[in-house]
Amino acid sequence: MQTSCWKKSAVLLVLGVATIPGWSSAHAQQHKAINLSPQRGLPFSDGVIAGNTLYVAGQEGTDASDKLVAGGVAAQTKQALENIEKVLKAGGFEFKDIVSVTVYLADINEFGQMNSVYKSILPDPKPARATIQAAALVNGARVEISAIAVKQK
16 A cells, blocks of 8 residues: 555656746756766766756876876875866866865775865865765775866856
């Protein structure tokens, strides 16, 4: 009996979303993907522009050959931010357009090293930021950074 009610609720929810005034499949077509290395074959875009907002996927401190740079968390933070800058530029954005950042650290004890590099690169006013320790990052990275940028009209 509860399963039946749940299924009905789910169907109504889906139908409700499908009938939101002004929403159509055309909205999905308004998004523009930024893929700086499509040959990698990864199942995500480096960035997606929706309206005047750019969502930058998590960037690690990898070089052009997708290898982590040497030098630990400080060097990887610098490279991750350079990679974010490439995505920003490809979408017509700049560092000053970033409004929110999420930093994932393999070890929260490396916060000071990451933060020192971060504050030297991001312009004022600094974007809102969350920093968390992740149990593990892809490729054994020490840091991964994602961002949201909004183009002012």
